[in-house]
Amino acid sequence: MPIDILNQALPALSESLKQQPAVNEVGPLWEMLKRLLAAHAPAGGANLLGGIGDDIAVLADGLGLRDRFISHLGSTGNSAIWLGSDKSTADLVVVAHMDRPSFRVKLLDQAILYPLCANRFPAGEYRVPAKAVRFERGRLVVRAEGMLVSRKDGPTESLRFEVKRGQLAWQDTILMDVHPVLDGDKVIGSGLDNSAGVLVTLLAAAVLRGIETVLRERERRCLFVFTDQEEGPPSGMFGHGAARLTHALPPPTYGAVIVDVHDAGPDTVPQLGNGVSYSAASKWGVGSIVPPNYFSLAVDMAESFNQIRPTTVQLNTGYQSRSDDMILGQWTRILGLSGPPIMEAHTGQETARLGDLQDSVWWLTYLLPALMNLVPDLTPRYALAR
Numbered sequence: 184m185p186i187d188i189l190n191q192a193l194p195a196l197s198e199s200l201k202q203q204p205a206v207n208e209v210g211p212l213w214e215m216l217k218r219l220l221a222a223h224a225p226a227g228g229a230n231l232l233g234g235i236g237d238d239i240a241v242l243a244d245g246l247g248l249r250d251r252f253i254s255h256l257g258s259t260g261n262s263a264i265w266l267g268s269d270k271s272t273a274d275l276v277v278v279a280h281m282d283r284p285s286f287r288v289k290l291l292d293q294a295i296l297y298p299l300c301a302n303r304f305p306a307g308e309y310r311v312p313a314k315a316v317r318f319e320r321g322r323l324v325v326r327a328e329g330m331l332v333s334r335k336d337g338p339t340e341s342l343r344f345e346v347k348r349g350q351l352a353w354q355d356t357i358l359m360d361v362h363p364v365l366d367g368d369k370v371i372g373s374g375l376d377n378s379a380g381v382l383v384t385l386l387a388a389a390v391l392r393g394i395e396t397v398l399r400e401r402e403r404r405c406l407f408v409f410t411d412q413e414e415g416p417p418s419g420m421f422g423h424g425a426a427r428l429t430h431a432l433p434p435p436t437y438g439a440v441i442v443d444v445h446d447a448g449p450d451t452v453p454q455l456g457n458g459v460s461y462s463a464a465s466k467w468g469v470g471s472i473v474p475p476n477y478f479s480l481a482v483d484m485a486e487s488f489n490q491i492r493p494t495t496v497q498l499n500t501g502y503q504s505r506s507d508d509m510i511l512g513q514w515t516r517i518l519g520l521s522g523p524p525i526m527e528a529h530t531g532q533e534t535a536r537l538g539d540l541q542d543s544v545w546w547l548t549y550l551l552p553a554l555m556n557l558v559p560d561l562t563p564r565y566a567l568a569r
Contacts, residue, residue, distance in 0.1 A: 184487035185480070185561060189549055192558045196548065199393025203246075205386055206544050209368055212382075212537050215242055216370065219378035220363045223316050223323045225356035226285040226299045227423075229411045230255065233322035235281050236262050239381060239409055246389035259427040260411040264388045267398030273406040274436040275555050276515070277547075278425060278507050279384040280377050280413030280443065284529045286331065286342060286357040294351055296331070296342040300414040303529035304333035311373070311531035312362075313344060315355035327351045331359060361531040368537040369455075375533040379523045380442040381409060383540055387442075387547040394552070403555045406435075413443075413507050425507035429514040437554055437568055438477075438516035442547065443506040444535070445499055447524035453497045455524055455536050459543035461485065462499035462520040470505035471512035473519060480553060480565040481519060488546065495542045497524075518554050521547060 190197060205212040219242075222235035230236035236254065239262060243252045253263040262281075265273075284300040313331035316323050327349035334341045344357055363372030388407045391398075398405065408428060415421025445460035447453045453460035461481055463473035473481070485496035499520075508517045523539040526532075556562050 184490070185484045185553070186487040186491055186549065188560050189553065189558055192560065193394055193397060193552055195394050196390075196552070199390045200545060200548060202393070203386060203390055206390065206541050209537050212540060213365055216378060216382055216537070216540070217363060218242065219382060220372055220374040223325070223358065224281055224283045224374065225316055225323070225358060226282045226412050226414050227260070228318065228323060228356065229282040230260050230262055231318060231323050233324065236409070239281065239385065242385055246385060247392060248388060251388070251392070256408065256428070257431040259424060259431050261424050261428060262409045264407040265404065266388060266391055266395050267404040268402045270402070270404055272433045272436060273404045275405050275551060276435045276439040277384060277387070277405065277407045277551065278410055278439060278441050278511065279380040279407075280411070280424065280507055281381050281409040282411045282414050283358065283374050283376060283378070284414055288351065288353050288355055291351065291353045294344045294346065296344055296357055298342060298416065301417050301529060302333070302340060302342075304335060305530070306335045309333040309530070312360050313357050314360040315344065315349070315351055315357050317352060317355045325349070326355060328360070331357060359531055369534060370537060371532055371534050373531045373533055375525050375535050376444045376528045377413070379444050379525065379535055379540055383523060383543040383547060384409070384442045386544045387551065390544065390548040391551065397557060398555075401557055403557065405551065405555060410507055422507045422510040425510040429510065434515045437556070438518040439511050440519040440521060440551065440554065441506050441508045441511070441517065443520070443522045444525045444528065445503060445522050446528055447526050452501045453499050453524040455526060455534065455539065456494070457497045458495045458539060459546045460497055460499045460522060460524045461546070462503040465503045465505045465508055465520060467502065471508035471517040471520070473517055476566045477518045477554070480561070480567070481550065484550065484553070488549070492542075492545065496546050519550060521550070
């Protein structure tokens with residue numbers, strides 16, 4: 184089985200996983216996730232001082248990745264972590280967007296907004312706590328708090344901001360701001376899209392630091408990128424941070440993996456509590472597709488993983504939204520669309536399970552070495568790197 188082959192080739196991998204408290208305990212994972220959910224992550228400014236990029240840097244420091252953290256990846260607006268060989272071309276790029284659904288002011292006197300993202304609010308009137316952030320004196324700050332009010336009546340949509348504290352200004356970006364709640368291992372709040380994916384990526388990098396000597400011996404370099412401006416209206420251009428990345432770096436040797444949340448539902452695949460979700464196509468092929476040989480590798484790995492750790496991986500046979508893969512697929516091959524499942528994306532009731540985040544880390548830290556051709560016995564079997 185692929186997992187047995189991986190364990191034989193990389194015996195330190197499972198030990199490195201066991202040494203990360205957040206991968207095995209709810210408490211440490213929840214504390215890290217809470218920090219990310221509370222962060223300011225406006226589209227176009229997530230990596231400014233006072234934004235979520237700062238929080239990612241602090242968490243990376245606590246995970247022993249300070250010397251591998253790149254706070255500003257050129258002029259892309261993205262941050263990154265690198266592992267392995269210190270060379271110019273990465274062999275694999277792992278991407279997780281750090282921005283979240285954002286709204287700008289359209290008519291200030293009426294506090295009417297327009298979305299910089301897909302509007303997924305339900306029909307009728309929907310109200311959700313929100314904050315208005317702006318850049319002042321060198322950093323992002325909150326200048327107003329209140330309620331974001333959505334109204335949908337058939338094709339008619341409207342958005343406005345009811346100010347309860349502070350004052351709204353034309354230059355503000357409005358973000359949902361729901362205090363997250365933990366019930367068992369179920370998290371409910373706003374910002375899980377894509378703070379959950381960011382945290383999974385951070386933890387995967389920390390685990391793979393434990394086998395960095397192998398990466399160096401094989402002259403492999405893995406780059407984990409936290410992008411800005413993935414969120415965008417689906418009818419227009421989105422994935423701007425990913426687009427800038429393609430001009431800042433040479434294409435990776437093998438390809439890219441996207442770590443973003445996957446929509447879940449009670450009667451769909453994936454479902455909450457059944458582990459990480461893995462997909463091989465976004466928007467039924469309108470977005471990216473994973474090459475058949477890499478998809479076959481993932482299917483076999485999922486089967487063997489679930490025999491050892493039941494409900495670690497679920498293959499997403501349903502609809503998967505496009506993400507940064509839409510742009511990156513024009514630059515390199517997309518080798519996997521992976522992430523924890525959530526419900527009610529882009530609302531104040533986003534819901535996920537911490538166990539699914541932990542399963543996502545286990546899955547990713549086994550998948551990435553295989554994709555970097557660190558396991559010779561798997562390469563010919565799946566025609567990797569072809």
